[in-house]
Amino acid sequence: MKRFWEKVNKSGVNKCWNWTASCDGKGYGQFSLNGKNHRAHRIAWEFCEGKIPDKLFVCHKCDNKKCVNPDHLFLGTALSNVQDMDKKGRRISVIRVEERHSMAKLTNFKVKVIKILLRDSKMKQNAIAKYFQVTPGAINHIKKDKLWQNVIV
Numbered sequence: 001m002k003r004f005w006e007k008v009n010k011s012g013v014n015k016c017w018n019w020t021a022s023c024d025g026k027g028y029g030q031f032s033l034n035g036k037n038h039r040a041h042r043i044a045w046e047f048c049e050g051k052i053p054d055k056l057f058v059c060h061k062c063d064n065k066k067c068v069n070p071d072h073l074f075l076g077t078a079l080s081n082v083q084d085m086d087k088k089g090r091r092i093s094v095i096r097v098e099e100r101h102s103m104a105k106l107t108n109f110k111v112k113v114i115k116i117l118l119r120d121s122k123m124k125q126n127a128i129a130k131y132f133q134v135t136p137g138a139i140n141h142i143k144k145d146k147l148w149q150n151v152i153v
Contacts, residue, residue: 014066027065044068057081111151118143
């Protein structure tokens with residue numbers, strides 16, 4: 001337990017306690033325990049609150065993946081975790097990725113241009129994808145209104 005808390009920057013009771021050691025590929029703190037890597041916020045929950053019931057997630061009120069402050073964590077189901085992300089506008093939807101999302105490579109203007117090119121030009125989808133530096137699948141989703149259906153030409 002001491003080894004875990006040595007890797008935490010406790011900036012204050014009501015502030016995030018940031019994990020200062022290694023993180024996984026998604027940006028969550030990770031801690032090795034009994035030869036296996038675990039997400040640090042889950043370990044913090046178990047140290048402070050007890051065992052995590054099966055099928056429950058340890059979610060962040062603060063949306064800071066490195067935070068291990070138990071006051072910033074709560075248990076939730078897969079559904080409540082998704083609802084929390086939606087409420088806060090953090091989820092990437094396979095149905096609709098909007099310009100305001102931090103992962104979006106396109107803007108509404110670029111999508112309008114893509115839709116015009118798809119409708120009015122003989123340019124192939126692969127060429128459009130290459131020009132806009134996105135995947136051909138993204139262009140196909142735009143064409144079929146699976147992505148960016150809110151952009152109307």
